[in-house]
Amino acid sequence: MNIQTGLYVFLLASFLGFELIRRVPQLLHTPLMSLTNAISGIALVGSIVIVGSSQSVTTTVLGTIAIAASASNVIGGFLLTDRMLRMFRRRR
Amino acid sequence: MRDTIAQYLYIVAGLAFVFAIKWMTAPTTARRGVLAGELGMVIAVVGTFVRPEVTQFTWIIVGLAVGAAIGVPLAAFVPMTAMPQRTALSHAFGAMAATLVGIAEYILRQPHLDRFTMVVLGFEVLLGGLTITGSLMAFAKLQELIRGRPIVYRGQNIVNLSILAIALAGIVWLAIDPTAAIVFGVVVAAAVAFGVLLIIPIGGADMPTVIALLNSYAGLSAVAMGFALDNKVLEIAGALDGSSGFILAVIMCRAMNRNFRNILFGAFGQVTMTAHDAEVDDRPVRSGTSVDGAAILDGARLVVIIPGYGMAVAQAQHKVRELSDSLERSGTQVRFAIHPVAGRMPGHMNVLLAEADVPYDHMVELEEANELLSRADVAIVIGANDVTNPAAKNEPGSPVYGMPILDVDRAGSVLVIKRSMAPGFAGIGNELYHLANTTMLFGDAKQVVGSLVSDLGQSR
Numbered sequence: 125m126n127i128q129t130g131l132y133v134f135l136l137a138s139f140l141g142f143e144l145i146r147r148v149p150q151l152l153h154t155p156l157m158s159l160t161n162a163i164s165g166i167a168l169v170g171s172i173v174i175v176g177s178s179q180s181v182t183t184t185v186l187g188t189i190a191i192a193a194s195a196s197n198v199i200g201g202f203l204l205t206d207r208m209l210r211m212f213r214r215r216r
Numbered sequence: 217m218r219d220t221i222a223q224y225l226y227i228v229a230g231l232a233f234v235f236a237i238k239w240m241t242a243p244t245t246a247r248r249g250v251l252a253g254e255l256g257m258v259i260a261v262v263g264t265f266v267r268p269e270v271t272q273f274t275w276i277i278v279g280l281a282v283g284a285a286i287g288v289p290l291a292a293f294v295p296m297t298a299m300p301q302r303t304a305l306s307h308a309f310g311a312m313a314a315t316l317v318g319i320a321e322y323i324l325r326q327p328h329l330d331r332f333t334m335v336v337l338g339f340e341v342l343l344g345g346l347t348i349t350g351s352l353m354a355f356a357k358l359q360e361l362i363r364g365r366p367i368v369y370r371g372q373n374i375v376n377l378s379i380l381a382i383a384l385a386g387i388v389w390l391a392i393d394p395t396a397a398i399v400f401g402v403v404v405a406a407a408v409a410f411g412v413l414l415i416i417p418i419g420g421a422d423m424p425t426v427i428a429l430l431n432s433y434a435g436l437s438a439v440a441m442g443f444a445l446d447n448k449v450l451e452i453a454g455a456l457d458g459s460s461g462f463i464l465a466v467i468m469c470r471a472m473n474r475n476f477r478n479i480l481f482g483a484f485g486q487v488t489m490t491a492h493d494a495e496v497d498d499r500p501v502r503s504g505t506s507v508d509g510a511a512i513l514d515g516a517r518l519v520v521i522i523p524g525y526g527m528a529v530a531q532a533q534h535k536v537r538e539l540s541d542s543l544e545r546s547g548t549q550v551r552f553a554i555h556p557v558a559g560r561m562p563g564h565m566n567v568l569l570a571e572a573d574v575p576y577d578h579m580v581e582l583e584e585a586n587e588l589l590s591r592a593d594v595a596i597v598i599g600a601n602d603v604t605n606p607a608a609k610n611e612p613g614s615p616v617y618g619m620p621i622l623d624v625d626r627a628g629s630v631l632v633i634k635r636s637m638a639p640g641f642a643g644i645g646n647e648l649y650h651l652a653n654t655t656m657l658f659g660d661a662k663q664v665v666g667s668l669v670s671d672l673g674q675s676r
Contacts, residue, residue: 127332130443130451137452140234141459147241150556150581153464153563154299156240157431161306163233163253164438164457167313169264170445174320175279176270183320188279190320194313195283196290197306198257203291204302206250208567211296212243215575 155208162201168194218268225263226449232256233453237460243576260449296571297528300427300560301358307430308351314437315344315404321444322400329394333444338387338403340440345407346414347433353415354426358560366419376413382406421525421641423560425468432461464562471556471582473608473619501637504655506667512629512655513672516593518549520585522622523565524558526599526634530661533572536598538669540574546672551578553585553595553622555603586623595627597648599661601640606647616642630654633664 148156171194174187233256239249264270294302318340325333357364383406389399418426435457442450469475513519521540527533540550552574558565566579580588589595597604604624607614624630625648632649634656639645648654657664 126446127443130446130448133448133451134439134442134455137230137234137455138459141237141456142463144234144237144241145456145460145463148237149241149243150467150554150563151566151576151579152240152243152246153467154303154561154567155246155563156237156460157303157428157464157562158299158306159236159240159250159253160431160435160457160460161303161310163236163257163453164310164435165313166233166257166260166450166453167310167317167438167441168257169260169447169450170317170441171279171313172261172264172276173267173270173445174317174324175275176264176267176272178272178275179324183324184275186316186320186323188275190313190316191276191279192282192286193309193316195280196287197283197309197313198287199284200287200291201306202250202254202257203288204294205253206247207291208296208299208570209243209247209250211567211570212246212576213570213573214577 151212155205158201158205158208162198162205165194165198165201168198218266222263222267225259225266226447229256229260229263230449230452232259233449233456237456263449296567297531298359299564299567300423301355303427303561304351304355304358304430307427307434308348308355310434311344311347311351311430311437314434314441315341315348317441318344318437318444319400319404322397326395326397331391331394334394335387335391336440336443338390338400340437340444341400341404342383342387342407343433343437343440345404346411347430347437349408349411350414350426350433351411351430353412354418354423354430357415357418358423364419367416372413372417376410379406379410379413383410419641421557422472422474424557424562424564425465425472425474427561428461428464428468430461432458432465435459435461467556468562471620473616499650501649501656502654503658506657506664506671508655509631509657509664509668510671510674512631513543513548513594513596513668514546516543516548516628518551518588518592519543519594519596520551520553520588520592520627522553522555522585522595522597522600522604522624523569524555524598524600524603525560525565526601527661528559528565528568528599530599532598532661532665533568533574535662535665535669537569537572537574539596539665539672540578542669542672551580551585551588553582553589554579555582555600555622556620557603558600582620582622586626589623590626592627594629594631595624597624597630597632597634598665599633601634601646602642602644604646604648605640605642605644607644610647615644624648625651628653631657633657633659633661635660 438454
């Protein structure tokens with residue numbers, strides 16, 4: 125377990141996140157939220173490890189529900205973000 | 217070897233997520249951002265599949281199939297007016313995944329948990345648990361499954377803080393004795409209860425802040441999962457999500473005139489504003505018909521439209537775009553001034569207008585809008601109220617004082633389309649309606665705008 129490296133990654137990623145997201149115009153705030161939601165579906169990775177290593181019935185059940193929940197965010201989130209962004213058009 | 221491949225793939229995925237956010241900073245590159253995010257996710261999942269400990273795939277595929285079956289229809293069919301509900305629901309899903317993984321990790325590693333991992337797992341289920349129920353409550357209020365009115369009672373803050381304190385004390389206890397499984401259960405239960413209590417005192421107009429805040433919590437629970445699993449891509453993605461939600465919450469708070477201090481705990485002590493008695497204002501207003509409105513609009517060079525949530529409720533956005541088209545055909549420049557809290561989530565109004573085919577370069581944010589309003593011939597307020605109230609600048613005693621507003625009163629003439637003289641969320645009268653250059657067009661936004669369009673056509 126590498127606590128320090130983890131903290132470095134977390135702090136730098138947060139700082140980068142703040143600096144980038146500050147620049148997102150209000151126009152795109154709803155698609156932004158939908159996109160970050162899809163990205164935070166990365167919990168999928170943790171759920172897959174739990175289910176894939178199949179260590180007990182209980183954890184497999186919990187993990188499978190977690191996969192379904194995060195996969196619905198990932199798949200639905202990206203599709204929805206793109207659907208929204210397709211509606212944003214410049215003047216004809 | 218396979219583990220090393222997985223780690224390198226995670227690095228690429230993390231980078232892709234950073235680019236995804238970077239490209240969201242402009243509408244011209246935003247779709248590329250989605251593509252980068254999708255790529256990052258595929259790479260991260262492939263990276264996980266090659267990990268040596270992942271050997272059983274049956275239930276993974278079942279889970280993915282169920283997730284797709286829920287996610288695809290939600291993405292394809294949810295109407296844009298329902299985006300806030302859908303977002304709240306997906307925060308609940310994300311938090312549920314984090315919480316369940318946290319519980320599973322606790323069960324698997326329980327006898328050998330070191331103190332750091334235990335504390336991190338504690339925070340994962342605390343943030344996850346409160347986000348599940350908090351988001352479901354927000355969903356229910358937005359979907360009007362339960363009443364959206366804030367519920368306040370004496371000692372509410374004490375009750376809420378006590379429950380939070382129980383959860384935190386439980387995490388401390390677990391840090392000392394990780395084998396106390398019952399205490400772990402108490403932490404989860406307290407988190408879930410806290411989520412419900414957190415949303416009870418929150419009303420409809422505060423939803424943008426709350427949704428952004430829950431977004432941040434969901435991201436932070438993913439970060440906690442990253443720490444517990446020592447997985448950097450989880451830490452990066454969670455940090456991006458957490459900071460995004462946090463920034464949006466701060467923006468919403470400022471735009472709502474809420475105290476920055478309060479945002480971490482949502483509505484604590486914020487409801488006093490809604491409780492403000494509506495003062496009876498019987499000064500006269502000038503009310504007009506759509507013919508009067510069309511006469512005022514005729515010949516205007518610059519018209520600024522101020523849409524509020526009332527426009528979306530009346531489903532008037534397509535009619536509003538027709539009005540804008542009609543004005544533009546006769547040489548009038550039309551711009552849409554969008555206040556940060558218009559709608560029920562950050563940027564909601566922009567999406568609703570984009571769906572109605574309003575070009576995005578016609579939508580302007582607060583600062584530019586106020587510059588335009590100062591030289592606009594006509595401002596049309598449709599279903600917006602508090603965000604146009606001059607009291608925010610002129611009356612230090614007003615509950616909205618200090619709130620950034622759209623300076624509609626500076627336009628040459630003002631048309632206000634409104635159902636009645638009923639006050640807005642802040643529960644106060646609006647000086648704007650009594651100004652000499654204001655004409656009130658009472659009625660349903662869709663009908664009034666529709667008649668404006670036809671009357672404009674006839675006057676030419």
